[in-house]
Amino acid sequence: MTEIRSEPFVVNIGPQHPSTHGVFRIKVTVDGERVIDAEMVMGYLHRSMEKLAEERTYTQNIPFTDRTDYLSSMSNNLGYCLAVEKLAGIEVPPRGNAIRVIMAELQRLASHCMAIGAFANDTGAWQTPVMWTFREREKILDLFEMTSGARLTCNYMRIGGVAFDLPKEFEPACRKLLATFPSFIDELHGLLSENEIFIARTRGIGVISAEQAINASLSGPMLRGSGVAWDIRKADPYCGYEQYDFDIPIGYNGDSYDRFIVRLEEMRQSVRIIEQALDGLPGGPYRTEVPLALRPPKGEAYARIEGPRGELGYYVVSDGGPSPFRFHIRPPSFINLSLLKEMTVGGTVADAIVVLGSVDIVVGEIDR
Amino acid sequence: MSAILLATEHWWDLRDLSNISREILDFLRDVGPDWLAYVVSPLIGFVAAFLIFVLPSQLFVGVYGERRLIGRMQSRLGPNRVGKFGLLQPIADAIKLMQKEAITPRGADKWVMWAAPVVFVAPAVLVWAVIPFGPNMVIADIPVGLVYYLAVAALPVLAAFVAGWSSNNKYSLFGAMRVVAMAISYEVALVLGLLGVVLFTSTLSLQGIVEWQRAHDIWLVFLQPLAFIIYFISASAELNRTPTDIAEAESEIVAGYLTEYSGMKWGLFYGMDIGYALAAAAFGSTVFLGGWSFFGLEKWVPPWLILVAKTHLFYFVFIWTRGTLPRLRIDQLMALAWKYMLPLAALNLLVVAAERLWWHEAELGDGIVYLFAAANIALALLLLVGWARVLGYRPERVPTRPRLVKQAGGYVPPGAELGGGR
Numbered sequence: 165m166t167e168i169r170s171e172p173f174v175v176n177i178g179p180q181h182p183s184t185h186g187v188f189r190i191k192v193t194v195d196g197e198r199v200i201d202a203e204m205v206m207g208y209l210h211r212s213m214e215k216l217a218e219e220r221t222y223t224q225n226i227p228f229t230d231r232t233d234y235l236s237s238m239s240n241n242l243g244y245c246l247a248v249e250k251l252a253g254i255e256v257p258p259r260g261n262a263i264r265v266i267m268a269e270l271q272r273l274a275s276h277c278m279a280i281g282a283f284a285n286d287t288g289a290w291q292t293p294v295m296w297t298f299r300e301r302e303k304i305l306d307l308f309e310m311t312s313g314a315r316l317t318c319n320y321m322r323i324g325g326v327a328f329d330l331p332k333e334f335e336p337a338c339r340k341l342l343a344t345f346p347s348f349i350d351e352l353h354g355l356l357s358e359n360e361i362f363i364a365r366t367r368g369i370g371v372i373s374a375e376q377a378i379n380a381s382l383s384g385p386m387l388r389g390s391g392v393a394w395d396i397r398k399a400d401p402y403c404g405y406e407q408y409d410f411d412i413p414i415g416y417n418g419d420s421y422d423r424f425i426v427r428l429e430e431m432r433q434s435v436r437i438i439e440q441a442l443d444g445l446p447g448g449p450y451r452t453e454v455p456l457a458l459r460p461p462k463g464e465a466y467a468r469i470e471g472p473r474g475e476l477g478y479y480v481v482s483d484g485g486p487s488p489f490r491f492h493i494r495p496p497s498f499i500n501l502s503l504l505k506e507m508t509v510g511g512t513v514a515d516a517i518v519v520l521g522s523v524d525i526v527v528g529e530i531d532r
Numbered sequence: 533m534s535a536i537l538l539a540t541e542h543w544w545d546l547r548d549l550s551n552i553s554r555e556i557l558d559f560l561r562d563v564g565p566d567w568l569a570y571v572v573s574p575l576i577g578f579v580a581a582f583l584i585f586v587l588p589s590q591l592f593v594g595v596y597g598e599r600r601l602i603g604r605m606q607s608r609l610g611p612n613r614v615g616k617f618g619l620l621q622p623i624a625d626a627i628k629l630m631q632k633e634a635i636t637p638r639g640a641d642k643w644v645m646w647a648a649p650v651v652f653v654a655p656a657v658l659v660w661a662v663i664p665f666g667p668n669m670v671i672a673d674i675p676v677g678l679v680y681y682l683a684v685a686a687l688p689v690l691a692a693f694v695a696g697w698s699s700n701n702k703y704s705l706f707g708a709m710r711v712v713a714m715a716i717s718y719e720v721a722l723v724l725g726l727l728g729v730v731l732f733t734s735t736l737s738l739q740g741i742v743e744w745q746r747a748h749d750i751w752l753v754f755l756q757p758l759a760f761i762i763y764f765i766s767a768s769a770e771l772n773r774t775p776t777d778i779a780e781a782e783s784e785i786v787a788g789y790l791t792e793y794s795g796m797k798w799g800l801f802y803g804m805d806i807g808y809a810l811a812a813a814a815f816g817s818t819v820f821l822g823g824w825s826f827f828g829l830e831k832w833v834p835p836w837l838i839l840v841a842k843t844h845l846f847y848f849v850f851i852w853t854r855g856t857l858p859r860l861r862i863d864q865l866m867a868l869a870w871k872y873m874l875p876l877a878a879l880n881l882l883v884v885a886a887e888r889l890w891w892h893e894a895e896l897g898d899g900i901v902y903l904f905a906a907a908n909i910a911l912a913l914l915l916l917v918g919w920a921r922v923l924g925y926r927p928e929r930v931p932t933r934p935r936l937v938k939q940a941g942g943y944v945p946p947g948a949e950l951g952g953g954r
Contacts, residue, residue: 173702175702175703175706181786182782182783182786197706197862197863284858285783286783287783287858287859288774288775288777288781288782288783288784288858288859288860289774289856289857289858289859290602290774290777290782290854290855290859291602291606292602292605292606292855292856295606295607295608296606296607299607353932355856356858357932357933358932359857359858360927361775361857361858361859361860362858363930364860364861364864365858365859365860365861365864367930374943375943378943388934390943391935391943391944391945391946392942392943392944393937393939393940393941393942393943393944394940394941394942395940396940398939398940399940411936411937411938412936412937412938412939412940413934413935413936413937414934414935414936414937414944415934415935416931416934416935416946422934425932425933425934426934429933429934429936512861512862512863513706513784513785514778514781514784514859514861514862515861517783517784
């Protein structure tokens, strides 16, 4: 019998591929179905945001932050505004903070909807979960449209507060959404978390130990999935998160399934936070008046928030002028991706796709 | 056969459409040479089967119905623009596909790539030849109909493999490799499962199997539940339908062996995939669900309508699983075939052989089949769960909810006390 000769070959997953979540590319070397090497190639969506921001005033930069992580524009607005407020020493009135919390948590719901839907799609559930999550996400985007006028790139937060007060029809609409949302999460739980095939596809795939996760500076559901109780809303509260009662969900082994159930549970916790924030919504101004051409004093500031994907940080340096001297974003999904090779090598091609889905990347944020 | 003839011999009797073709054939025999009748009869059969069943089913149940149903499951509308309720959507799609350019990539094996869809289509027509639509309505009632069906239904795998190989695309190659691996694995369990059916009925003719089920007033799905489940899983695996659609796995390998196909070449693959699914459903309802018989109802309702209804019900389950389940990985599918279904099929065969031997040696009479049915259903449930547990399946050990912590801190080891304080 002659020996069958086989040699590894390279498959490009992306930049045009049904499941790369944008223009992200992995060069996968496979031996049969097994992945023996994976190389990330990024930069297809680079728009030079950090440099552009140095040419514009502080307020003009807010729309840029919408377009980094385009699936969670509210969180990005918030992170940037917090950094500038820290730099200029601006206080936000309580109502502004509460509105910011509501919006950031709604954004987390919307973003996790997208993450879970796309992840289920990557495991091969033919469009059904993604359609369901899109249906719910649509209702949240309607709320955003009601308040800010835009659905995706909201541009709603301002330095010193938020752009507009909540419209009076917002509260009933939001409460209606919150009343139905937990049952939708239960539906997803039944459709996916208790589905044998889904469990078989995701459990034990892309395992990251807690040590690895901490060493690679992962954050968000990726870190919590590995069993590390870390949430910036608890560890370093901003916008008055310390007033709200909620729990940090953590996983067991750090595999794709754990990251999924952590996201699902975070949605439940977000619903709890929004309910509390709506119940205790203070009156008063929603915004501190800030000069349009803000000139913060010389110095630097780094503000971080718990975005849907993890620690979303904004670093701003001022030289006293009307625009930042240096502007830098710490994008969570970029740093979460750093372990991609460790997670994919040794698995099959199908596993690589599942792992990429479980990281929940947004290419706009990776390439900026 | 004529003893159980239900319908009259009149050509206008809708309960048995074979009367019409017989009238035509008799006429041909009278006016022309014998060979003419032999040439024309299969043609009439094909055309009739295609016009009254396959084509409408494929277009309106396969394309329109499936998209519509999946749309409903996904809380969207599905096609509803072309014609009343979007019913003309399949036709519009076909016209669009014909107008599109069928691209052949540079470096592809041109002739082989062209031939693959053709090879794919031919068996999709041929499999219908042995499916009985009524007491006399079967195009070719050959004594080895079951073997014929299995042989012909395995042919498209070759076409799919050739399609993937000739496209000169890595994704296509992946798909081709997977499709062959799947077919080889699942064919074994499928045939072993169907052997149980053959043992019980002592015939390989599909018409004979239907007659047997009618005579004993029981469907083989009750007598052979395990074989039915094995048939369903294997059929969906060979048809590349979710949850076993790894050969076309959209999220992994783009479209598998279809990646480089476009235009009507792709359309042929797509349409015939539905054709095979319908054929598998028709075959499954013939073998396991009593075919055109329905406990005496076939005397009043045209038998072919009963088969159509059963086929579409069967097909609905295919659609349903497709709209619900995620996809398995290739090694999991292989493990399912070799470690799970093959031993079960072998066990099933053993049990059936013993029952069959006992039945005929001890001359127990026909009533005993109900006892066998009860025993086999219990056995099937026991084996399906028990064998999975033997292989290490423990669903109760999978935590489906994360742990909840009150305070942010470091790593929480398993079993640690939760709820803050660290």
